[in-house]
Amino acid sequence: MLPHIPPPRIEYFFQKFIFSPVSIDMSSEPITSRRETTKEKRAEVWTWYKAGKTYSEIGRRTDLTKATVAGTIRREKRKTGQDRFSNAPRPGRPPKLTPKAERRLLRAASQDTRATLAALSTPSKSGIKLSKTTVRKVLKKHGKARRRARRKPYLSKVRKRRRVIFGKAEKHRNWRRVCWSDEATFRLAMMVEIGGLHVLRGKNILTRT
Numbered sequence: 001m002l003p004h005i006p007p008p009r010i011e012y013f014f015q016k017f018i019f020s021p022v023s024i025d026m027s028s029e030p031i032t033s034r035r036e037t038t039k040e041k042r043a044e045v046w047t048w049y050k051a052g053k054t055y056s057e058i059g060r061r062t063d064l065t066k067a068t069v070a071g072t073i074r075r076e077k078r079k080t081g082q083d084r085f086s087n088a089p090r091p092g093r094p095p096k097l098t099p100k101a102e103r104r105l106l107r108a109a110s111q112d113t114r115a116t117l118a119a120l121s122t123p124s125k126s127g128i129k130l131s132k133t134t135v136r137k138v139l140k141k142h143g144k145a146r147r148r149a150r151r152k153p154y155l156s157k158v159r160k161r162r163r164v165i166f167g168k169a170e171k172h173r174n175w176r177r178v179c180w181s182d183e184a185t186f187r188l189a190m191m192v193e194i195g196g197l198h199v200l201r202g203k204n205i206l207t208r209t
Contacts, residue, residue, distance in 0.1 A: 037064070037072060042085045045072045096134055101126045105135070106142055117146075 037045075041062060048058045055069045062069070076084060097105065105126040109115065117132040119125070120139075139145065155163070 036087075037068065039085045039087075042072050042076065045069055046076050046085070049073050096130065097126060097128065097138065101128060102138055102142075105138060106144070109139060109144060 041064070044062055045058055045064070048061060053061070055066045055073075058064070058069045059066045064072075105120065108125040109120055112119075117135050120135045121130040121132055123129050
């Protein structure tokens with residue numbers, strides 16, 4: 001009979017990983033060390049330049065680099081006028097639409113007051129593909145916005161003409177002495193029950209019917 005031999009002992013070694021929190025500096029200081037020179041500093045550089053000092057000497061006196069001194073003098077040479085050391089206005093991003101394209105977009109919005117912003121952003125309206133945000137800003141700049149349409153009866157052209165004729169014929173009647181014995185029910189157009197119809201128009205401006 002064979003002796004009992006115990007199975008080999010297996011040991012598992014687990015390596016422990018220790019994660020230490022890393023502190024991230026979220027200060028508002030810019031990453032770059034570049035700074036814009038002040039108006040007084042530019043005036044000082046220009047004064048030393050007019051006095052005949054070299055770029056290196058001006059840099060040592062004003063605590064600026066030679067490249068900064070050269071760039072400052074180069075820009076000041078192109079300026080004229082009394083306030084030559086002030087910051088020039090930044091041009092910013094050029095507008096997406098030209099004045100002609102803006103007039104074209106406004107014309108399309110005025111012709112179809114029920115058009116959505118997505119429909120007005122297509123190239124067929126202004127000549128260029130726009131976002132809905134840009135269309136909204138252009139319309140708002142010219143006093144147009146999405147407003148709830150006025151509630152009014154859904155009348156055909158024949159009924160409108162008959163109403164005008166009736167109103168002209170009966171404008172001198174004393175309607176306070178008239179007793180109405182019937183009621184009229186009018187249907188509002190464009191499914192008002194789902195929240196109303198919105199149109200593009202200015203404030204307190206009536207659209208043609």
